[in-house]
Amino acid sequence: MDENSIGYVKPTIVTIKNPLKLLSGRVLSQYNLIYETYGSLNKDRSNAVLICHALSGNHHVAGYYEGEEKPGWWNNMIGPSKPIDTNKLFVVCLNNLGGCHGSTGPISVNPETNKIYGSDFPIITVSDWVTSQKELMNYLDIPFWKFVIGGSLGGMQALQWSFQYPELINNCIAIAAAPKLTAQNIAFNEIARQAIMKDPSWHDGNYLDKGVSPNQGLALARMLGHITYLSDESMREKFGRDLKTPKLNFNYDVEFQIESYLKYQGEKFVTGFDANTYMLMTKSLDYFDPVKDMSQSLINNLQKSKSKFLIISFTSDWRFPPKRSKEIVKLLLDNKRNVSYSEISADGGHDAFLMGNHDYFDIMRSFILESNNGI
């Protein structure tokens, strides 16, 4: 366990009984949300932070589960004296609706039919997530978020919060995000979905009824995704053209280290992730386009917002490169919002938002510390 860890943590599940009308028109009459909290809510309930997770993330953001060696996915960022300092802040993170780690999703049983949802689980949008996160906020009796923070798809949720509930958020931090996906982004997502749907075990998404899973397709989708999370530089540095075997074998088995790495990533991923959730998350990404969706009321909302924004990008990120973050900055500038922007030099590609980086952490720490002084 690392020195500044918050130690052992446990998740909690809440059942929300307030029906959720989704953007698609469908209604979830009730649903579970699994979440973790770190630190403690202060007396005037003014130090709450919401962490939004990305495509494959979940509610286990920091700390350790008893008996497990690996901490939560953003353990380097969150903890005592870390940039998101749990000595001062009360951190909340949940598994998004449609996920497969404990919140209601495609692997859950539909209470209305008593059958596994499977492909019948509705497509959830970023805006639906924010609405469901607001339900958790009400349940925890949190009057406003001091910070809403997320990377990648999580950053999009943080932005959505500032459009959807501008009065409930004081600071928004969107890292390695984009205001909407490009054709190239959507193309990668579609290939991932096709890989899953072409798997013989797909069964139109109702594979669990048959006792199987489209693991080949899901692994392929993850391998493809993984390439877009890394940069050319980091792949060269990590793997180069190194061979796994002593010499070239003139066959199609795994020979290069990068092949072995991707295969491992794919195989590891399928043991803990559901294909329908992957389908849903990628669709949610594709649909995200708040500026286009923005009615005048959303623009008015944004202009009403007192929130400060911090937008961060990474130089080697080609999935959501700095120019995409600058589009967000421009939107905020045009609406005269308080915004700061930093472009971090990093080789890690899109995944840099999960890695330790001195400048990145300093920027986070400086912004959070200064914005937090107003408590």
Add this chain to the structure above:
Amino acid sequence: MAFRKDLLLISSWIKPNTKVLDLGCGNGELLKILKQDKNISGYGIDNDIKNIKLSLKNNVNVLQMDLDKGLNGFELESFDYVVLAQSLQVIKNPKELLNQMLRIGKEVIISFPNMGHWSSRIQLLTCGVMPVTGNLPYAWHDTPNIHLCTIKDFLKFCKDNNFEILEHSITDNNQKTNSLTKMMPNLFGQIATFRIK
């Protein structure tokens, strides 16, 4: 940290309750003081990550951007003032940047070290070497200052480009004027500050 004296002059030229864009904002101290004293809103721009951190610590909106890549992200006349304090000499294309500043700001405030100061002249004249002074402390080969000018050069530049000078101040490094800086500003002035539109 002591407040940079040249920024005091600039802040005195800025009217309260206005919008300011500060190019090359350093640690953000100008905006910090303007926010506190004059209810100014605005943004700083800098390209050095160290300055981004310092500006954030000063609770100033700051954007990490390269001024040499232009100011296209900003709309026409979206600021009352666009400030460029002591950074004109590092800009790759000063004329282009000035035009952009005048597009997005109603007025521009600009300050620069005067290369026409006698100490620079004398180094070149008597020693035959490129001047190295307190304001311009770099050797010729490793200086970020690629577009140095004298006050006379700048006046001509404004005239040639139809920039209207609204106000100016020529001082020594302590922001003081004396009979010499008044009489022969291009020879005795160390810092020149102009407000133009």
